[in-house]
Amino acid sequence: MNFVFPNEPHVVWSVMIVLYPFMSGLVSGAFIVAAMYYVFRQEAFKPIARFALASTLVFLVFAPLPLLVHLGNPARGGNIMITPNFTSAKAGFGFIFSGFMLLVSMMAWFVFRKDLLERARGKGPLALISRLILLLDTRESEATRRADDRVLRILGGIGIPLAILLHGYVGFMFGSLKANPWWSTPLMFVIFVFSALVSGFAVITFHYFLVSWINRWKVDSGCVQALSRYLWGFMIVAVGLELLELMSIAYQQTAEWEVLRRLIEERLWISYVVLQFGLLALVPFLLLLTNTLLELPRRISRLLVWLAAAMLLLQVLVMRWNVVIGGQLLSKSFRGFTSYMPGLWEKEGLFVGVIIFTLPFLILYGFHKFVHLFPDDHQARPRDREA
Amino acid sequence: MKTSSSTGSGRGIFSWLLLAAGVAFVITPFVLANATTSGRVEVSLPMYAGMVLGGLILAGVGLLSGRRTSEDDLRDYRHAYPMLALVGLIIIGVTGARQIFVPPTYGQYGHYRGAAPAEARVRKPRHLGQQQCKECHDDIGKLHDKDAHGRVACETCHGPGHKHKADQNNKLTEPRSQEGCLVCHRRLLARPPAFPQIRVADHYRLVGVKNMKLACVKCHSPHEPLYMDRDLRKARLHPLVHRCRDCHPGRTNRGLQRPKTHPAIFECSYCHKKRVADFASRKHKKLRCSTCHIFVKETPFAGRIVRDTDRRFCLLCHRKASFRSASAAPGIDPKTHMDAPKTACIECHSDAIHGDISAPTREPAQIPRPAPGAPATTAPRPAAMAPRPAAMAPRPAAMAPPAQRPAPRTPTAPAGSMETHP
């Protein structure tokens, strides 16, 4: 009784398209973390604000890479900006993306101006590059710093809606496809936005802990608490929306539910029910709940938050998988499912995916060598001395 | 930039330049759009947006940088101006430069490359169509058109003809295997019931063929499938006389082109010579054969010739009526004509029509041949054929197999039954 249209065994959107919304979500989420400090002046986020902004920029550079790898004709990728067809939800991609890229680059320029000035005062090629990036203007004073703060606030203010748009529209791209009942829902935009926030906060939290642990720095507890609370809140909304979507189709018992129920039961049981809602949502929820409600020893509290962040990061990845791949497993004939297993070494396979996902972190490491991603006192105060 | 406002000296040359450039960029797309109403340059939305946004940024930086500043100011933005101006230029540059890459015919007919539809037409067709085939294969074409496969295109079975047309050494495929026919004629539940389809085992058992692998074309000619190449017919259907081999049995290596001298309309006497000659001496000689032997069309492609032996059929002419003239056929009153009024007329009056109706009626055709001995070679029986019942003797004999023919119907046959000629 399993029937798919004969073209459907070729699953067009692969691991790369799973990776793309994941990375684009990291961009938007990380940007909001940075905006917490630069726009909303939440002092708790100060220790990771620069790190978050740098992460945004690096993820942003690599986010379109999976898309390009996936494109049948990557050389024609520019067509999307040369002849954008604005009836398409995808046509705005080039412009929104480049606009956001320009904006984040500007913010980074203002944020890291101080470091660049430091470098520019030295000698050698690095100093020359720094001077060029600074456009040869090396004046610095309280007044310029205050000006930078204000410009950052304005740019951040513009950036927040752009960040939401950047990722929400990825959700809209799926949600607006009426042919596919697994995707076609107006909630998709909102779900994507909130899952992006979750993944952004999770990746910053996770990475911050990781870097501190490797460098034996002291982690800022206020910052951790703030991160964990936001993470907790956003994950409740995100998972709540995901559940709401599922529940409403299930309860309405529409014609589509027949086949969607089969899709969940037969093809997505592990990744959707067990992982996305079970293990990777419920457990972090409980961990963060415990951390928020109980006064735990600092060490345990940090472990819980770190674990929760890691799991939520995975949860968002699994959610992207369930959306992108799940929707394609479902035949548009509503009479069956195709199957998809990513290859390891192929062009759009797992290996390339891992490489693409690892690259931003490597670049971030290089970035870290060039400018200060964390406050100076942070780096000067290793955990050993704290004891 | 530094020179323009290092000590708050007011509007410098750069500020003015930026302001002017910004305003110019804001205006440019509108001017362009108006100047090129001929439609040659499409000023697209991104170009509008980019130029205006970039222009506004430039003009804004121009205005800001021209502000009078002093050392007491809380904030000093001067270091940001070059960067902001650069961003404005980048926006203008990118949105403007992308316009260069728009293909020239883009937007000619809609939001697509205008040259594309013409490109889609360039390719040469591969399936050439029946007309093209018939330009050379008119003979087969005419045979084919008349029979059940008349609406099946040549290329349905033979595949696309483009290579064959370019070079006749490229032979077309001839699906002569059993499978080739079964693609369409295998019995499938989903096939419309009216469509002729067989289950090979059943069909072969019915016609007495033991070799289940025997190709369909051993009996059916693919171009004239209703006609049997071997006389396997149980003689139910009178063949529609429109196929060469109805009259010219056997195979030939020559083309089946119809000679110019060939009669266009077939007459019964071509095959039923003795019967027609005999009829000429009977009372009904003024009638045409088809008066009584009516052609009944059963499908668009097939029919049979029946004779109507119902007394009511005879009475159409022979009923006594006051309005009939003296020269009319002799009339009777069916109520008083006979003791047993239900008896068929032909039971007593057959001699008024034909003589011995059990005698063989058909002989090989006696019509002019185009060239001496051209299509008269009779192919040997296929070796694969199962031993054939006596009724399936080689064709010339089968033309007149009186011994195997079912006995002529006795006069007691139910009146009105549609009997068929063999």
Place this chain on the structure above:
Amino acid sequence: MSRDNPCRWSRRELLQALSAGSGLLLLHCGSQPPGERQAQRGAYDWNKHFWGYAVDTTRCIGCCACMRACRRENDVPLTYYRTWVERYRILKDDRVAVDVATNDEHIFSPVSGDVKKAFFVPKLCNHCSKSVCNQVCPVGASYYTRDGVVLVDTKWCIGCGYCVQACPYGTRYIRPADHVADKCTLCYHRITRGLLPACVEVCPTKARIFGDLKDPKDHLVTLLKQRRYRVLRPEMGTRPKCYYLGLEREVI
């Protein structure tokens, strides 16, 4: 329009100069197969046509000659389909079993089962007048010609696959050779020369009917006037131009 073929230009000029009939024309351009439609023997003007398609499901015998012909005419690689024939079997317990002859030769084999009703349904691109695939193409590489055909500009397509996802009928695929979206073109290279699409040409039972909706005398127009028909998935709002005669309720 037809810059691709200088022969056609010269033909048209010749035609205009001589005011000759179309028969003469055919003698002059031997490289082109003669048209089957009188009206189209001159240079092609896409404003004069609006192509439509009908499928009489009651006539389809599931021989899949259309699939083989399409593959040969358009070099469609194996496992990809511009057109296909679905076999529906409605079982006694009202379950619906559907299959497509996806073997290399596209030949249906008999299947046993407690079948209440069975029939074939040919499928192809519906050339919707409000097609989703055109709507979602981000670069305008998928377009609707003036004569009513949805085509892909294979020189401009970036191969993102969005249209493949958007088509409710599953008629699009990414062509493996050059990684662009591909689909039924209604044999645009044929119909603009006055030939029938390959699938229509070879259909032995005339279950596939192709015609010009702008021509009031066209067989298709008459057929649509006289018979009841449906389109596939009308609720998608795509306004398909492939009309199905005798379509069963179960068909999606």
